[in-house]
Amino acid sequence: MRAPSAHEAGLGAALLAVEDVSLSFGGVRALTNVSVNIHKGEILAIIGPNGAGKTSMLNVINGFYQPQSGRITFKGEERRMMRPYEAAQGGIARTFQNLALFRGMTTLDNIMAGRTLKMRRGFFWQLLRHGPALAEEVEHRRVVEEIIDFLEIAAIRKVQVGRLPYGLQKRVELGRALAMEPDLLLLDEPMAGMNLEEKEDMSRFIIDVNQHYGTTIALIEHDMGVVMDLSDRVVVLDYGQKIADATPDEVKRDKNVIRAYLGEPHGTST
């Protein structure tokens, strides 16, 4: 194990540790020897210019991509290969940059679908939809209704999500992820394309989730204001490499980070 850096020492135990992970697609390197720890209970922001490998990072964490080398330790268990559904069973939930909702289903069904893993009644009870199967359905409906209340989307409960405006779809997607009661929540640009008001709402939801449910959150975001306000810690990626890993304030002053975002200043490149 890599020794934790100074600023990580004060945080809780690592819920998830990514060590020396490399990923490439036919010669294009998406990630090069990246190591990131995500600690229990924190909000970690992953930032970087376009194409820096942020989404690839999340995809590696929840098993959608298999890295060529490196180790991933989740809840103390080390693994190399994992299918996405195994990640879901382990308690990793996820939202997506370009929405990955079930567009033909209602808001309610989308969020109920997030409860799939928690439901136990077998096929033959499902055929009857009475007794235990119905009781289970009602019990989970109650949980889902709480999430719906929390996200303030009660009015669109029975609307097909494909017909909803973008901002609301983002909320439904967050709701579906929350319905999984995850230990680790990965948010890929949760505020992309939102106006200020929507961003404020979404930030509030994220903080509430973190504080009330104690969910560990790793998020990718481009809006620096949001990143600085929300996150406990910031990891900066550039060209598939980690160039900074520190508190928001430290990252703001980091020379490498400034260079990555603004390019080399004239005259210093020699």
Add this chain to the structure above:
Amino acid sequence: MLYREVGQYKTNYAADMALFPILQDRIGIAVILAIAFVLIPLSGNDFLLNAVMIPFLIFALAAIGLNLLTGYCGQLSLGTGAFMGVGAYACLKLTTFFPNVNIIVWIIASGFFSAAVGALFGLPSLRIKGFYLLVATLAAQFFLEWCFIRIPWLYNNVYSGNIVVPSRTLAGVPVTGPTATSLTRYLVVLSIVVIMTWVASNLVRGRIGRMWMAVRDMDLAAELIGIRLLRTKLLAFAVSSFYCGVAGAMLVFLWYGGAEPDVFNVDQSFISLFMVIIGGLGTMIGSFFGAALIYILPIALREVPAALGLPLYPATVEQLQFVIVGVLIIVFLVLEPNGLARLWQIGKQKLRVWPFPY
């Protein structure tokens, strides 16, 4: 205003999740069931029972089966005809080996054979999607069709190569074979179809239905919320084929009374797919609408010119039928890609606000 749901409050989640949460719908379904179980049998019209209602219900059941797979789980299939055939041949073998067991038990049980075969041919769905899967299901269609012709054991080594339905009785009343009345067969078909429709609607409203629809709408996202794709798809193939198998067994045992292998050819698969599309993908009621339109339309086409005294050859009528069905498919897709079921919803919405336009 006729179709008012205002004031019908639900005080618990179970009531909100009921099959027919609105009072008017409950009345409507009661009326339909009363007509189907009482009025139609009382009419005693043999043409209505034997040539319209029995095949309509059987095709509707096959359409429901395909709809579970295509409409709910998003897996295209052109193997419906063959899966129906598996049910029919399984039923024949079962009742040949165990002639004393109630034939209705075997009609249902033959669905399990169909389900197993369906799941087997569903295996490639893990790797392939969409049009490619369509071709994979065509492999099932043509291979099984070949089996129906080339394996004499399947049709009890009868010289003609056809299925010959033996007479079977239920509590002394003949249910299959030449002595069974249309009325008996109609009531058996109706009961099976009603029960299986109810079960299917249970299934699609619960956890399994949501898993199917999740796979249909976005399989990658489905996997990321913990749904195992292969299992879910195979379950859809199995359940779908079960329905088709039962429909196939009923088609031969309770309608034709005997069948050549080409009853289950690729045309049957196409017809079922049309029913599902025109009726509405992913809706139960749509399967009935689709079956009604595709099956009853040709009957009407045959009857109308005759009634008007127009001298049309039967061949011409059949050709016209193709033209009209083809045009209808295109027109429906242009006007309402979501099928008759969507029109039904729009109609209900209109009734809800009637007499006002909005």
Add this chain to the structure above:
Amino acid sequence: MDILYQIFVGPFVQMATAPDLLVQTLWDGLVSGVLYALIALGFVLIFKASGVFNFAQGIMVVFAALTLIGLHQDGLPAFVALALTVVVMFVLAVGIERLMLRPLVNQSDFILFMATFGLTYFLIGFGQLVFGGNPKVMITSDLWLPSGAIQYTGLGGYVQFQKIDIAAVIITSIMVAVLAVFFQRTRIGRALRAVADSHQAALSVGISLEQIWVIVWFAAGVVALATGIMWGARSNVDFSLEIVALKALPVLILGGLTSIPGAIVGGLIIGVGEKLADFYWGPLMGGGIEGWFPYVLALVFLVFRPQGLFGERIIERI
């Protein structure tokens, strides 16, 4: 052990001891392969340029052949009938674009695909209404197509090559070459490829979708006509061709939906494969395995290479 011998050794012994039969089977397979490839080519043209999986290609073959024969029977000279049939295919393309594709623009692929089912049914009914449902004989000699056979003696027997088959192979090669050049080198070809990638992006750079669609459906219609003539020359023209034409689907699977060389190679593999299987292994299973063998072959293939022989590897993004 005996059954293993029959499956894994017997057929090869047969091939080695009677090379003339092997060559004949290979040639027959090659020729049916060319015809499958031609139908698949029509599919690929339309799929490449409009993303529509045109189920009606098979019936278009029948329709074109029937039109040609029908016009000739009405007393028109063969080549006038041929030219008129080309015009009919153009009218059909315009009609399809106006009445079917244009109202369905921006609908999902699935809906468009289903619409071509409707088109199939329409053409079956319409074709039978106009031309009758009876099998017809292709006007081979009027179109200056050769008949008869070349017999080659040797290989411990003799092998027959039908002249019409040789003509089919040559004409197909020419057509494929022309289409390949058309797609790769011309302005319209580039526009076609652009439309295939994205309807909206193509529209935004000023490509007319309507025009492109008419062109590809017309091109597919001409390919269908050529297929119909070749096919009709080997057997009668009737609507049962539709089922045979379905075999273009496994061809497409093998070759990939968007590749012209893929359609050709896929067609040849399926044609040769089914004839060999039917001739050497069919008797073991009671015969008639030609009907399903291509599909099972494609299915097995799909499981190992879902994108086809020439298709591009699909990287899924999310």
